[in-house]
Structures are given as C-alpha cells and as structure tokens.
Amino acid sequence: MNEFTSLATVKRIADSTVRRLSLYLRFLEDFEQRGLETISSDELARRGGTTSAQVRKDLSFFGSFGKRGLGYSVPELSRRIREIMGLGREWRVIIVGAGKIGAALAQYQGFVQRGFHIVAVYDTAPEKIGRSWNSQTIRDIRQLERDAAQEKPDIAVLTVPSEAAQSMLDRIVKAGIKAVLNFAPVQLQAPADVTVKSVNMAMELESLSFSLTNHG
Amino acid sequence: MNEFTSLATVKRIADSTVRRLSLYLRFLEDFEQRGLETISSDELARRGGTTSAQVRKDLSFFGSFGKRGLGYSVPELSRRIREIMGLGREWRVIIVGAGKIGAALAQYQGFVQRGFHIVAVYDTAPEKIGRSWNSQTIRDIRQLERDAAQEKPDIAVLTVPSEAAQSMLDRIVKAGIKAVLNFAPVQLQAPADVTVKSVNMAMELESLSFSLTNHG
DNA sequence: GCTAACTTGTGAACGAATTCACAAGCCTCG
DNA sequence: CGAGGCTTGTGAATTCGTTCACAAGTTAGC
Numbered sequence: 001m002n003e004f005t006s007l008a009t010v011k012r013i014a015d016s017t018v019r020r021l022s023l024y025l026r027f028l029e030d031f032e033q034r035g036l037e038t039i040s041s042d043e044l045a046r047r048g049g050t051t052s053a054q055v056r057k058d059l060s061f062f063g064s065f066g067k068r069g070l071g072y073s074v075p076e077l078s079r080r081i082r083e084i085m086g087l088g089r090e091w092r093v094i095i096v097g098a099g100k101i102g103a104a105l106a107q108y109q110g111f112v113q114r115g116f117h118i119v120a121v122y123d124t125a126p127e128k129i130g131r132s133w134n135s136q137t138i139r140d141i142r143q144l145e146r147d148a149a150q151e152k153p154d155i156a157v158l159t160v161p162s163e164a165a166q167s168m169l170d171r172i173v174k175a176g177i178k179a180v181l182n183f184a185p186v187q188l189q190a191p192a193d194v195t196v197k198s199v200n201m202a203m204e205l206e207s208l209s210f211s212l213t214n215h216g
Numbered sequence: 217m218n219e220f221t222s223l224a225t226v227k228r229i230a231d232s233t234v235r236r237l238s239l240y241l242r243f244l245e246d247f248e249q250r251g252l253e254t255i256s257s258d259e260l261a262r263r264g265g266t267t268s269a270q271v272r273k274d275l276s277f278f279g280s281f282g283k284r285g286l287g288y289s290v291p292e293l294s295r296r297i298r299e300i301m302g303l304g305r306e307w308r309v310i311i312v313g314a315g316k317i318g319a320a321l322a323q324y325q326g327f328v329q330r331g332f333h334i335v336a337v338y339d340t341a342p343e344k345i346g347r348s349w350n351s352q353t354i355r356d357i358r359q360l361e362r363d364a365a366q367e368k369p370d371i372a373v374l375t376v377p378s379e380a381a382q383s384m385l386d387r388i389v390k391a392g393i394k395a396v397l398n399f400a401p402v403q404l405q406a407p408a409d410v411t412v413k414s415v416n417m418a419m420e421l422e423s424l425s426f427s428l429t430n431h432g
Numbered sequence: 433g434c435t436a437a438c439t440t441g442t443g444a445a446c447g448a449a450t451t452c453a454c455a456a457g458c459c460t461c462g
Numbered sequence: 463c464g465a466g467g468c469t470t471g472t473g474a475a476t477t478c479g480t481t482c483a484c485a486a487g488t489t490a491g492c
Contacts, residue, residue, distance in 0.1 A: 018422075048403055052470095053472095056471060207413055276440095283487080287438090287440080433492105438490105450477070455473105459466105
C-alpha cells in the first residue's frame, strides 16, 4: 500500500479506526495552531489514550504518511486525515425535530467550523412552524420531500420523540438521504446503503450505572 | 455459572455487552407493558439488530435466566437486567455547565424515569447563578466541593466548553465522584477508578462524513 | 408416557481488532 | 561518511468478541 492507495481498493475500515482518526485530527489541529511542525505516533497516542502501534496501524490502512526517525508532518497529516474523512467539503445538514435537543444542536458552533452546515429545520407542531430559530425558519415537515429533492441535503439529524423516530427515518430514507444521526433512544431499521449513527444518552447513563454497581 | 453467580467473581464484561443489555431492557419494558409473558432470544435479537446467539451469550455472563423450549419470562428477565445494570436504585446526578446542552438534559424526562435524578446544576457565569431552571436553582461552581461532600452525587454530567472540560473533570474527581458523562468534544484523562463516558456529536458527524465519502 | 417441536446455554471455531517486535529508513553529530 | 539514536510501517502473535452448532431441557399433543 502506498500513498496513492485509493479507498475504493481498501477493505472495510473498522468503525473504531474512523473514530480514532477523528480524534487524531482534533489533536493535529491543536498542534497546527500552536505552530508545531512534526509529531510522533507516540505523542498522538498519549493524547488519545491509545498506543503508538495503534496510531500507526490506523494510518497504515490509508497510506504511509510519516518519516522514519522523525514522525509525521503536522500540516500534512492533518490534511491527509481531513481528506480521508471527507472533510474537505461542506456537508448539508437538516435537523428534523425542533425540540430542546434540536435547538441545542442548531446553535452549536462546532458543526459549522467542521463544515457541517444546517440548511433546514423541520417540525410538525403548527405553533413552531414559521418561527425563526438561529437564522433558520422552522419549516413544516410536510415540505421535507419537496425540499430534499431541490436542496439535496447530505445528512439528517433526527431529534424527534422515540415513537416518531422510525417513521420519520423512513421518510428521510425515501427522500434520498444516506446518512442519519439519531438522538431518539430507540433501535432503528434502515436499508444497508443508509448509515445511521445513534447518540443514546440513556444508554450511556446506564453504562455508568453498571460500572458504578460493579466496581468500575 | 449458575443463577447465584455474583458479579465480583466474573471476568471483565465487554462494553458492547453492557450496551446491548441496556437495549434489551428497553424492549423488555415495552413487552411488559403490552402484557407479554415470555420472549425468545430470537425475538429479542430481531428487535436489537443482532443474533439470538449473541443475546444468549450476553445473558450467560450473568447467569441463566431462561427456560429451554420456552424462552425468557419477560418480567423476570427485565428485573434481572435492571439488577445487573444497577437500575434498582436512584442515582444522584449533577449537571456541570448550564448551557444549551445542559438545559436540554435537565428537562429531559427520560432520565428521571430510569432513576437518574438531577440534584444540582452548576455554572460559573454570575448572570446564570441563582436563576431557576426546571425546579433547580443554578448554583455557583465554587460550591461544588462543599455540596458534593454533603449531597454525595453519584454521577456528573459535564457540559462545559472544551477548554474547561479537563480542569472541571479534575475537580469532579477530587470531589469524589466516580462516574462522568462528558459532552465536550475532547479526550479526557481520569484515574482508573473513575469511569468517563463521552458523547461526541462532532465525532459521530465525522463518521457519517467518512461513510458518505467512502460509499458507506 | 412417548414423540415432535422448540429454545436455551455453552464449549469450540472463527473472525476482527489490538499489540508485539523488528527491519528499514532518516537525521545528527563527530 | 559512519555510528548511534529515533521513529515508522507492517507481518506475526495475541487477545477479544461473535458466531456456530449441538446436547440438554421444556412443553404440547396424542
């Protein structure tokens, strides 16, 4: 495998690897801002709570970006990871469900900084529709399909109540969106070509309960 | 391994197993409400997007709760999992950081239903301190140590900006809290006897970006 | 009470992810 | 320019988690 290896030729990458890349990128951007030139796999590992072998293995799936004896060039590695992760472009994000969590997300600056632009917010409640919300007007969910055909959003963030989550996901899928971030504490079913990631706070809290109970 | 096996004697349980238990419990409670008596590992698996062997293996780490030829008693399995997960009691939760996410969490009813009671909310901003917030008055963060000594919270939910997260975690640890749910998009360092779970939305979005870019 | 149909519980086999360990390459200094 | 000190990249070994496959137990029907 060399630096020209294209991803299409590469076997399935583990989710854990992708998540760590995202983590490394955050450190690299931090180092970049502080003007550091190079970084070793060992330093990256220390920051990320992993091992240097793990860091090198993770990167090796995509090419070889370092210099033996020296380490990695901070700006270059940073650029390469952004490229691998598809962060070189802007992603069009819609938020479905204008509740508390939706509100918190819509106002979160971290998204825009990373190239995730919120292009629309939807809800079903008549009293919410039309209200302005952090430079977005809340739209009627009935517009979803029509809007999607035109505006071609890439990612949907699903922040509706559990009961509504599956049926709303079905609509999102039908509208042609291939990536969904779900905040409802339910297990969702979607076709194989649609990626669904879930953030389940209840599950995290219960994991904490488990570890407290069993001497974590 | 029999039904009296205590957890202390059991080897380390995989995080993935614990998370699935939490998932199974949700289905069981659903079945319980609908008055179903028994459930098979196969049905549980179908709901959870896994296999029946996985379900049985997960449960087998803690004992044997089913009846061959019949399946599991819904109320019993439900009770056993709650017991395993430590959900038989109430957990005292504090929220550190009264921003948008903190607000969304404080008002989220799902927590209370599962026995996670918010006993205090803290912030540093003078204009927020003293304000009332969903039956809680926002307290000065300087009270944290004193309050913790008295009120003995079990879990801290950390919803402060990234820059402040590590130093706030250090205070939480010093205050004797052994479980933390972190929402800041940074990797935190904590002693081994403190469990830290992180919810990192930026990372999830970047995983979606990766899968969209690489034909997920 | 015997047979047929089911479903659990669990060792064994398998597969995936992590860690080890070291050859190969790079830099510095004398 | 050669030696010494670093650090990468990667097969091999290991560890960890999942899936297989089947004996053993349960129920229902006849």
